Amino acid sequence: MGKIRVGIIGGGISGTALGYHLSLYDNAEIVLFEKNAIGCGTTAKSAGTVCLFDDSLRNRYWDVRLYGFESYLKMEREEKGSAGFDKTGTLVIATSESVEKTIRTGIALTRAAGYEGAYITDKARIKEILPLIDVENILGAGYTQDDGYFDGTMISNTYARKMQKNGAAVRTMTQVVEIVVTGNKATGVKTSDGTSHAFDYVVDCTGPWSGFTGKMAGLDVPIWHTKAEAFFLSPPGKKLGYVFPVLKYPAFYALRAGDNVFICKSHLSMDLSNPMHAGQWDPDKLPSTGGTDDYFIEFLFEQMKASVPGLVESGLVSSWLSYRAEPKDFLPLLGKTSVEGYILATGYGGNGIIEAPAASRDLAKLIMTGESTPLLEDWAFERLLN
């Protein structure tokens, strides 16, 4: 069997998950390039929620979600902490009948897979799970106890270690400065340390950087950035005293971070036509903390007043801004492009932690065997060319 040489650009969740799944094939020869450290870019700012269900990914893609979740549980079983799992459970609030319907389906799927899940309409019980919220204007809540959130940086580092164990090379602090394209075929890359590498496939796993990466291959990658703005709150009294679950409302979500609460605007509430929400920016200019717009505080203030009054008097510990890379239909960009040998594994749009394991599993198969999958066809780059 001939070797297939694959160069991966980007060491976030996308690149490391793909690198790991490729490294399971004996004839894969893999080099991953990361210009900084593994999992230090937008992956490090991900909330890392992988819930058994929520509205971040339609129930249609439930197997994607489950594969991601169970991949990380497996990691945790192999080495505790290697996926940074905090098993807090998830509470998804039904604010309308359509949301309620989605929740009921999600709960059914959860139970079918053998996990605990219930749709709760007893408001006293909901208050018991999360005392801070207002239950007056809600219909009910879906509650799953076996899930929670993970740590994207830990996962990326664990995948990077695993792929290295399988013989792949990981080059950190190494930036790809040129993608070599000969006669509309990507044949290799040149890196900041002055070396050249020949590949059969070059894969863009650079998420929010994909616009810039694509340009090096002469490809226009239709990625938009939506802002993921988040706050760390110190709840009144500074101690939660109970397990704060991952909390999902249509407009925002929250999870615990120690005794603090992390709260973020949900990505489906972003409006691509609003220049405050969406645009094309330079992710290299993202500050490590801060950078949120003033409107965000007011937005959250209103949301907290209406939905989680127990958090209104929280202290604002810190904030951060990240960019989600999204095509206009909010689905990932995977697979072949008009440049032969140049593959995309990007556009996860803030769902990389959930989607990358299953997407990488399928993409690795495509690269190594040429065989596509229904998921890849659904999330193919070609869909946007029509």
Next chain:
Amino acid sequence: MNIAVCIKQVPVSNNVSVDPVTHVLVRDSAENMLNPADANALEEAVSLKERYGGKVVAFTMGPPAADKALRTAAAMGADELVLITDRVFAGADTLATAKALAESVRRCGAFDLILTGSESSDGATGQVGPMVAECLTLPHLTEVRSVEALEAGCLRGVKKFKNSGARVSVRLPAVLTLSYGCNDPRLPTFSSQIAAKKKTVIVHTNEDLALPEDAVGLSGSPTEVVDSFEPEKKKNAAFLSGSSAEIAEKILTLIQEKKGTGKKGADNG
């Protein structure tokens, strides 16, 4: 008890590099924040106000965008905000900065205490506090770790001094610089942050301060920065080798060297 607090807006990240050709500083992020030790000064001021009454006025000097630090101060409990800003103040070293700050404080009435952080996280000279004190001919204490009591026109507190501590008393009014981490600064909340945004900022230009031109900004600075360059730093760690005992010895030597030159009492080892 009226308290002035002098604060500074600093970059969130100290990750700066130097353009090898132009020698201009390149910052990896334009994001700014309130200087961490100044948050400790504000906390001390606001808690003293809560105990003894009075008001807290926050002062900062910088470009108009430095009002962000003042808004944070307001969200933490500062009652009035003063922004000292004028093109003629640009390029000021510590001396010219202190003169402008002191003049602005002087024009805002009588204060019992003037607090500031013991140093900024970017320049870290620790000079501006004592300089403001001298400009206002007030006594000062640097590196204050705790304020214990106010009695008979004096403030009693504990300060750090050469790896030990000292309990001292200072007659008020006085200038104090507070050590980073000496207290747990209160956090802005949603409502205090939103209210802070609506607060009026008093602006002092040099028209208001009427300082002579040769006392402010670059022309009022006896020193100037003539160059900047990358330090000779290793990108990667230098590895210590040897037996475990030898490595332990090396680690302790490094720590003791860094802790200072074997001061009395400093070596608990």
Next chain:
Amino acid sequence: MDRGSRGICVFADNADGRIEPVVGELLTAAHRIGEITKEPVQALLIAEDCAGLVEELEDMAFHQIYAVETRGVSAFGDDSRSAVAAEMLRRVAPSCVLIPANDAGRSLFPRVAVKLNAGLTADCTELVVARRGNGEYFIKQNKPSFGDNVMVSIVHKAGRLPQMMTIREGVYETYQGNSPQGGEKPEVRVFQDILAPESAVSLLETLPFQGSDDMLSSDVVVVAGRGVEKTGKIGGKSALEAMGEFARKIGGALGGTRPLADSGLIPFENQIGQTGRVIRPEICLSFGVSGAIQHTDGIKDAKLFIAVNNDRNAPIFNVADYGVVADMEEILRALMERMERAG
């Protein structure tokens, strides 16, 4: 310029009746400048009682020693001491003043700078003698900035004398050279007529050194990572307990990364990282911290960062100043044994 027209003045910082060791370091710096500019090297002594201190300075290779006694004014009375220092410098009129960048120098000389309307550069780590077009010497003062990420060169503008600068401890070796005047005692001048004004600051008591065990204010923080969970017992204690004890013994505090807080081994208040606290210690020693960004982002500007990790490829070694690739259990045990021996 002939020797004697101006001078290079060293602030003879002292405590408990002894000249501080750092003064010997600044003496080296002063002589290096003096070799080029041919200026005399001078000591500026301010103390409650000068007698013994002058004798100590006499054996230290100064050309001239200037002293003022400030009876009744403690080392903290910088409102008073600055008036004395400024008047001394007006009379001595040196070209530059070298000051230790310690708590004493950093508190006293900003006031002196205001009184003399002179410039004061902070925390120099390198002094370079240079010459202006008119032949006049000046000092290029290099100092770290932005948490030691950048070096800047600062100069005093022409005619702005004295050039005052504080210099970090440990930059120069203690002066080893011979007395510059062939064994002759330096000239000693005590300004009897410079009287220290009353100070508004009084010392109530000196407190014994106590390392802060508060993680945020401590100068030394020992940081535990996920690796400690897998480490065996050391002298009957868990690795984390041993680290806590070691931290206390070196006068520091203990912190940890998120996994330790999650599993309840350390309180959330002591969690370091993006989702926890940001620490700014002088010295940071980490055990079993991998160096993932969300943890290292919580450690800002540590001047000395030593990392112990058994994985040579751990990203922590990209941020640390010194690395130890070893089993932390062994290193901790050796550190504890070494501390026991030292008592």
